[in-house]
Amino acid sequence: MIEVAGLTKVYGPVRAVDDLSFAVRPGRVTGFLGPNGAGKSTTMRLVLGLDAPTAGAATVGGRRYRELDRPLTRVGALLDAKWVHPNRSARGHLRWLAATNGIPRTRVDECLGLVGLSDVGGKRAGGFSLGMSQRLGLAAALLGDPGVLMFDEPVNGLDPEGIVWVRTFMKSLAAQGRTVFVSSHLLSEMALTADDVVIVGRGRLVWHGAMADFIAQHSDHSVRVRSPRADELGRELARRGIGVAPAGPPGVLTVTGVPTDTVGDVAAELGIPLHELAGATASLEEAFMRLTSGAVEYHGGSVA
Structure with missing residues (x-):
């Protein structure tokens, strides 16, 4: 488990991380999201002991990273796919890492195989594409068979x-x-991958919890209805205080604030036939943009 408690990092006048607290649980993929400049990479560096916090603490399994014995066997990380010496081969790079933590050399070829780099293990890392470098970084993270894994933008270049x-x-x-x-x-990829989500903005925690709960709580829910008696249905829904509006084509309505079951029940009470009744699928992108709109540091302008 990763635990962050009151974590703060100040660079001069900038609070890159500001009193941040959350926990990342085992057995789940936790997505770490936020606008550019939100403090995500800084937070990961603080967890790994690459930067010293101004205040607070970050621990892995209850211990700070620098206190871990043979840390690669406890925590595997990929923060920068291009940090490898360009003249080292992929296999040589992993063997060097393995030697620093007492990891058997046999594990090197196992990890190259896991990430699909067996055929290029003898080639210089400097000649790798970004996608291949990402795979080598994943192999390095897995080298010690750790229980905790941290990845910063692992699909870049793939x-x-x-x-x-x-x-x-x-x-x-x-x-x-x-x-x-x-x-x-x-964001679309994180919606398919993550079980939980930690969202930060301007260094502060914005939201922490299950991905499904986040999307449900921060998205607009709407229902598309098509019926030959749409006007009658719309009047009744409005009378009950339910948001309803024409959806473009004649006979089609958009209903907001209630689930499809509610709309179907009202139509059944009135004996109104429905040709279509469908709930719109909420997206992570929609929920993310809605929640973080006030935490974006840089906004693009419109094209004239």
């Missing part, structure tokens, strides 16, 4: 097949009981 593979891989790691903490700007 093709669609690679993105699906990373998604499946992270979910399988969580299913093994590991703690998986991953940041991403691909």
Whole structure:
């Protein structure tokens, strides 16, 4: 488990992380989301002991990272896919890491195989594409078979097949009981991957909980109704205080604030036939934009 308590990091006049507290549980994929400049990468660096907090603490399994013995066997991380020395081979890089933590050399080829790099293990990392570098970073994170894994934008540079593979891989790691903490700007991908979500804005916690609960609480819910007696149905719904509006084509309504069951029950009471009754699917993107609109540091302008 990762626990962050009152974590604060100040750089001069900037509070990059501001009194942040949350926990990342084992057996689940937790997405770490926020606008650019929200403090996500800084928070991960603080958890890994790469930066010292101004206040508060971040622990892994109840201990600070610098207190861990053979840390690669406890925590695996991918923060920067291009940090590898360009003249080292992929296999040489992993062997060097393994030696620093007493990890058997046999584990190196196992990890190269896990991420699909067996055939290029002898090639220099400097010649790798961004997608291949991401895979090498994942191999390094897995090297010590740790119980906690942290990934910062792990699908950057991957093709669609690679993105699906990373998604499946992270979910399988969580299913093994590991703690998986991953940041991403691909909201549609996070909606498919994460069980829980931590959202930050301007260094502060904005929301923390189950992904499904977040989407349900911060999205508009609407129902599309098509009926030959749509006007009559609309008047009755409005009389009951339910939001209703024409949806464009004649005979089609958009109903807000109630589930499909409620609309269907009202139509049944009046004996009104329905040709279509469908609830709109709420999206993570919609919920995220709604909640973080006030925490965006930089806004783009419109094109004239």
